[in-house]
Amino acid sequence: MELSLLDDIRQQNPVVLNISNFVTVQDVANGINAIGASPIMSEEIAETEEMVGISQAVALNLGAFSEPQVAHILKMGQTANALHKPVIIDPVAVGAVQYRKQVAEELMAQFQVDVIRGNAGEIAALADIAWEAKGIDAGSGSGDLVAIAQAAAQKHHCVVILSGETDIITDGQHVAKVFNGTPLFQLHVGSGDMLSSLVGAFCAVTTDYFEAAQTACLVFAAIGELVANKLEAEQPGTFSVRLMDGLHLTSTDEIQKIARFEVVDA
Ligand SMILES: Nc1ncnc2c1ncn2[C@@H]1O[C@H](COP(=O)(O)OP(=O)(O)O)[C@@H](O)[C@H]1O
Numbered sequence: 001m002e003l004s005l006l007d008d009i010r011q012q013n014p015v016v017l018n019i020s021n022f023v024t025v026q027d028v029a030n031g032i033n034a035i036g037a038s039p040i041m042s043e044e045i046a047e048t049e050e051m052v053g054i055s056q057a058v059a060l061n062l063g064a065f066s067e068p069q070v071a072h073i074l075k076m077g078q079t080a081n082a083l084h085k086p087v088i089i090d091p092v093a094v095g096a097v098q099y100r101k102q103v104a105e106e107l108m109a110q111f112q113v114d115v116i117r118g119n120a121g122e123i124a125a126l127a128d129i130a131w132e133a134k135g136i137d138a139g140s141g142s143g144d145l146v147a148i149a150q151a152a153a154q155k156h157h158c159v160v161i162l163s164g165e166t167d168i169i170t171d172g173q174h175v176a177k178v179f180n181g182t183p184l185f186q187l188h189v190g191s192g193d194m195l196s197s198l199v200g201a202f203c204a205v206t207t208d209y210f211e212a213a214q215t216a217c218l219v220f221a222a223i224g225e226l227v228a229n230k231l232e233a234e235q236p237g238t239f240s241v242r243l244m245d246g247l248h249l250t251s252t253d254e255i256q257k258i259a260r261f262e263v264v265d266a
């Protein structure tokens with residue numbers, strides 16, 4: 001884990017370009033801003049080349065796409081590839097809705113994604129492994145989560161983050177696990193979307209996207225845990241406000257002190 005990447009984000013203030021969904025757009029923008037990067041959102045295909053040109057990473061969220069937005073996402077992905085900018089995709093609910101899986105796979109066949117970040121239901125779907133996904137949530141299944149994440153990474157030739165109680169990060173062979181976190185993340189819609197775009201901020205400051213993905217997971221989960229530990233009860237509203245403060249104020253030393261992770265070589 002390279003926690004110094006967090007300091008690099010705060011020093012460099014990289015621009016992270018997002019296609020967001022209307023549900024969580026504000027959390028995503030503020031999350032990126034709070035951690036020390038600079039968010040920009042886009043809804044107009046004509047500005048794609050200029051937008052990708054001024055950005056250091058591109059995060060594509062499939063949470064509420066329409067046909068015109070799919071065309072926009074395609075152009076963003078292809079332009080990011082051409083300009084060598086890292087591409088992160090969040091395949092919201094592809095495990096629960098077959099049409100979403102079809103669109104996500106068609107998109108990923110037309111440009112190369114660097115990191116996919118999803119929950120177990122979403123990543124199992126992209127690995128073609130049986131799982132009972134539930135809407136935007138992970139749902140339930142009995143498969144080996146490490147094997148599922150590795151299968152998805154090998155199929156799509158990229159780094160995969162399978163998030164949940166334990167985050168599993170893999171490039172298809174090597175595996176990292178992050179054990180920090182809090183169940184309160186599940187009570188705040190947008191936690192996953194925020195993490196996906198924060199992965200963009202970390203990919204903006206290194207060319208090692210496996211390292212960026214692991215470190216983003218550790219930073220986000222550890223900050224959530226620190227915030228939750230100070231609450232007096234299960235308070236999703238207070239949690240989300242303090243999470244934003246935590247993203248801004250938490251130091252690498254504070255994260256280091258509570259970090260629980262393992263990195264296993266293949
Ligand atoms: N039960 C849990 N315990 C601790 N952390 C969790 C738990 N579930 C999710 N998280 C954390 O919540 C964040 C969002 O992940 P997740 O809930 O899997 O995404 P999504 O919102 O897309 O389903 C991640 O940082 C993950 O580590």
Ligand SMILES: Cc1ncsc1CCOP(=O)(O)O
Nearest residue numbers: 021023063189190191192193
């Ligand atoms: C509720 C909802 N519906 C479409 S996108 C979305 C937000 C999903 O956010 P997250 O996966 O981060 O909880």
Ligand SMILES: [Mg+2]
Nearest residue numbers: 092136192193
């Ligand atoms: Mg999600």
